[in-house]
Every structure is written in structure tokens, then in C-alpha cells.
Amino acid sequence: MIETTIITWIIAIFGAITFLPLFGAQLVMILKPRSQKAKDLIIGKGENWRDKTHFKSALAFAWADIIIILPLYILGTVWVFNGQPWGYIIWISLGVLSIYFSILYWILEKEYTYKSAGWIAYFTYFWGFFLYWGLGAIAHSILQLNN
């Protein structure tokens, strides 16, 4: 059993703030992939898919997020609060993927999303939160597992 701390709570709440809007946007992408709402949420307000490949890639990421990342986030958080080491391993896995995609989207999408979202939104909920959550979750999980 690993005791939770105030930092565990902060990371869990910050994770919910970070991931729930993403899951919402990805659900719109899956349910109404061709809608303007999906484009506004995924690439930025008023932006358009660059081509069919861009659209298909976004749809693939949407399915992967809903089928894999969402259950992992829920499972990891539940196990963390049950004091199970596996919960922290899942948080580390999600953290590493979150950082990986932060790098990927910095390269791929910054020129589109940064422009349409503005720097405050970009460095917070549009992109930055995923990087910060990944770093925080990894650091906290390593400390918890190592104690």
C-alpha cells in the first residue's frame, strides 16, 4: 500500500482538468468527425483540415485516446487512490505518452493552434497542461514508488 499525499490529489485533479476536455473534444471528433465543432476543438477556431491525411490522423488519435488513454487514466487514478503501485506505473505510462505527444504536437500543430488559440490558451489547456501533467505525474510517481 502506498499512502496518497496532497501532491497525489493535486496531480489527480490537475489530470482531470487536463484530460477531461481532451476526451470531450475527441468524443466530438468520433461522433461528428466532419463537423465544424470538431475542427474548432481539435485544430483551432476557424481552422480547416489540411488534407484527408491530416483528418484521418486526427481521427486515429481520437479513437486511441478514447479506447486506451481514457480507461488507463481512470484505472490508474483508481489504483493510485487504492494505494496500488500499478496505479503509479500507469500514471508514469500516461505521463510519458503525454510528454511524447507534447513534443510531436509542438512540431506538427504549433503554427496552426498557437495562432488561433493565442499564447495563454496554448501554453495552458491547449498544449501546456499535457506537458506539465506528464512531468508532474512521472516525478510524483517515481518518488511514491521509491519510498
Added chain:
Amino acid sequence: MYSLLDWEGAVKIGLQNESFNGDAAEQAIADVEKGIAIADILWAFPITVVAFIGLLREKFIGFIAAMMVFAICVYFPLIYTFRVSMNFDIVLAAIIMWAIPSILGIFGLWMNRKLFNIN
């Protein structure tokens, strides 16, 4: 690393499939693949080095780093699976070469976690 230094050279020898000299669709995929290559070099590669050294020395950080690498190696074949335009052979190869060994790796590491001082 070689792809980033000479993308078209990497396409010629089969390391990459999509060229920046192709049609619009091919260029778009090449763009995504280049982004993945950069993320691999900046993030996945250093973690892999730490994992190798850490596992060989039976260090806790090796266990954590290996789990991180396995997470990436399980997730990416799934992205390929969901991407409907992806060639089935590549999807199958990614599942066999990355996802399945990584799932086994996660299981094997967890069974041996006591070596790394995890209860």
C-alpha cells in the same frame, strides 16, 4: 537519427516510407513521421538508454524507464491500427515487433519487480 539528417536518403533505403517530394498526401504523412522521429530522438531514445543501463544494473530507475519505453511501444502500433490509411503489413509488423514484446516486457518486469525494490 539518420532520417532527420537525410530524410530522402532514409526513404531511398527503406527506413522511411513517405517522401517530402511526393504528392500532398504523402508530404502530410512525411510531416507526421518526421514529428515522430524528432520525438523519438528527444524523448524515447534517452529513456531507452536509461532503461538499458538501469535494467542491466538492476536499478529502480531502469525499471521505471523500461516501463516508459514499453508504454510508447504499445501505444504506437495502436495508433497505426486506428489510422485507416495505414498499410496493413506495417500495422502487423508494428504489432509483432513492438506491441507484443512490450506487453510481455511489462508483464515480465512486473513479475520481477522485487529485483528493483518495488513491492
